[in-house]
Amino acid sequence: MFRLGFIVNPLAGLGGSVGLKGSDGVAEQALALGAEPLANQRSETALQQLLPLKDKLVIKTVTGSMGQQLVAALGFEHQSCYQPRSEPTTAEDTEAAAKALVEAGIDLLLFAGGDGTARNICAALPEQVTALGIPAGCKIHSGVYAISPMAAGKLVASLVRGELVSMRQADVMDIDEQAFRQGVVKARRFGELSIPAALQYVQSVKMGGRESEELVLDDLVAWVVSQMEPDVRYVMGSGSTVAAVMAELGLDNTLLGVDVVENGAILAKDVTAAQLLELVQGRETKLIITLIGGQGHVFGRGNQQLSPAVIRAIGRDNIWLIATKAKLQQLQGRPLLSDSGDAALDQQLQGLIPVLTGYNDYVMYRLGEPDL
Template identity: 55%
Template sequence: MKQFKLGLVINPIAGIGGSVALKGSDGVGIAEQAIALGATAKSNARALLALEILLPYKENIVIYTAAGDMGEYTAKALGFNTEVVHQPVNEITTALDTEQTVMTLINLDIDLLLFAGGDGTARNVCHIVEDKFPVLGIPAGCKIHSGVYAITPKAAGRVVELMITNQLVSLTDADVMDIDESLFRQGIVKAKRFGEMQVPSELRYIQAVKSGGKESDELVLQDIAADVISKMDDELFIIGSGSTTAFVMEELALENTLLGVDAVCEQVLIESDLTEPKLWQLIQPYAQGKVKLVITLIGGQGHIFGRGNQQLSPRVIRAIGKENILIIATKTKLNALQARPLIADTGDSELDIELSGYLAVTTGYNDQVLYPVASPQ
């Protein structure tokens, strides 16, 4: 089983004012006031409930977290392999500690950020994360209006368990909401949307528009193609080989090289059947992030690189960037792998490791799942 890199951020004072009628923990001096009134923090206990679900897999998990009550104590108490990436300055932590921890985690290529708190904590996380990696909240605050939280702490653990055991997990965009606590304390509820984050959730196999709840390959491929096409503007899209990617070209009414690599910009075919040198030359004028690579997997085997697309060399893949790779496949095709990971076999072992982890796979229109990618053994 691949080692799972789990980011963990616990807001130790999340919801601390709830039990003493302070309506939360946001605001200068609120945490101190709550403690003076006898309130006790509960967020670590709730994070513990989520992490206990993962104990059977702890040999395959590394937790990256902040020192003390922000995650270190709870993770180590359960025996997880724990690495501390941030040291809070003061005994009572602040929103800045959360943001600095998350900022550090961005550079560690984690598979998922698990955080415990309330809507204020979700706002802090969202401010830094954007769409750099998926997140999941453990509900521990007074206010849980945001859609980024699991229903219960144990439910959060169960979703992470699905990921660790290579089950198909949907990746959805969820709103980050919060209310003004100062107004709330005056009896006025005023909620506001502050952004959205990508959240893993249990995969729903029954689709409302599909006959009998089963995927019709052609309808699903149309949905996948529509999703890719909706993303096409002035960027250069490199279309890899395979029948699934060929369907995208078919929907664009463009000629396709089934076993080759084509280039499309603004839905117009730029080059066909590119060699590696031509592809390398073609992408040079484009700024970083302005080239997208659309690939699929070899059915039954799971290879995304190294078989049938050697034109996509290590230097080309590095130039495009992992974050600009769009993997497309039907859920039927993914399920046929029977939980085996996708394989990146580029011929460059360091790049294979860099590509490993959980990547989003587009399985329909605005429908993605998280699926593990591994380097060859």
Template identity: 55%
Template structure:
């Protein structure tokens, strides 16, 4: 059984300053401990992870030694691997940044981190654009929009993702108060950036007569989004299927229903290409790949689009792949993952655990992905 890979970072010092009345924990952990504060971040992370027990067999965590994650995961019976080692002594902001980098290099689907606004700042400083993260609230200051409303909410949302529920991506602000100013009675907040965070997405909304999720309107919306975001000089490969054919029609482009077409600067430059032609077009040129899923079955590669071969996929890059599918189509999978079967086992195993799905105007969802077995 293929496992879903999650990253976990616990800031064991988060929240210590609150009970001690220190308005935060940045730089005052030792003082807070001396005043009798006890660490709470591990317990709050436990509350989140308890929600994942029903899907435990489907998970593998990547984490760090001791209180940064390994101790708790071992105690709760979760499968995990260490993504790196840490220097001896109390954990630091540098440890968090190092951990974020290591987890991204390992290709985790989602990074869960427990802390407060200071921890979110450290995550923001190291995270790459587009890496999904979600905060488990455990600090004194929780002003950033990257935290779940509660530890349990963080766990439930993560479980929803693992089980194939539709999870929308959003941009959350990272903000932090100046603790030194706060201790002097002044409130001074600062914006530090934004993180890509999942938020609870609805399944298919109520539609009239059950005929269409108004799929035609969804494709019009998607066309408007794509038309406004074409990258100059980049070649867009449109896979076969009615979804992408309809999207192209709304862009005023004549593509083939069951073929693979290539678009550059808003114009079709190659229609119904074979594998060799496609490889020649993308091998030495920036490219993006748009594909859709077979409704009810879930294959996105290896069924009806063999022109998009392993060497084509490697030339384009897996991070430049996007699935285009309406929420109605995804709902027909009933939580089953999307599937890849490229014929290259090594490549199939290199795909991430989740894929980004364009489902509406500026609406991206995260959806589980698995290799065909």
């Protein structure tokens, strides 16, 4: 099941229709002037795109007008993970709700609001969590919103169906509303969020598929090497894609084994599970790994040195999964697989995971159980 986090700022956009140039701090005034809340209506447009996929997702949301009322009315399976502290709801509720949903476990956070809401989400979300905004505010300067509520729903539907969807970093922007009400635009960057983006294939060279694939791999490994930091241990998994990274580093590689690299040199070669655990415990470590082409296994096939204890010691957020888009397409939408020998760990690893597919080019792909 796809785990969709969902938050609505029910006050978003209130000030626009009554000429207040925004909603920050003026919600009660806007309501007194006759403004009608539209954030849930715009959210409904987005969620309607997911109705045909009801059996493939569960929505984790917030009680009342911050999400639960809408998803219940549409008939989605859902869980309420946070209750607002006050009515009307506040920015503090948005931040607290986002943290609660992340703790509950989500694959993507879908939120409805404007730039102020995006700021709240940005402040609350860990770097590794992907989010997407449904535009519902008066001002949408941030790049984290879909172009329309319907577009937001369609993009999430692509993720739920397991299609290849790129991810990128997008700026969270906001303006000084008080200055804006005086006719002065003062925009400021408050951070960035990782967002899904419609996948676009850009052919950089006009040549045969094999040569093009080799160039893509060259770009991919060049990016990996450029991101490697001093005094960090890198566990190099087996397979030809990881071997290409080792070749870029100018290091001898154990194609069917696991090596450990630090500061541009081999620290340990063809290690056992026990040796590897000793090397990674208590040390900053990244795992560079690929998948078995055509099968999709990430763990449990040809890399048993990566034991459950080793994987736990390294941590899910420190896994660098690398593969070309062509390799992912061979799976024909099937999920990536973990067969570590520890069912609880395999469960913990499930969910969307970023896969590096080129030079600073990522897609989000599901790691989970096979469809039986």
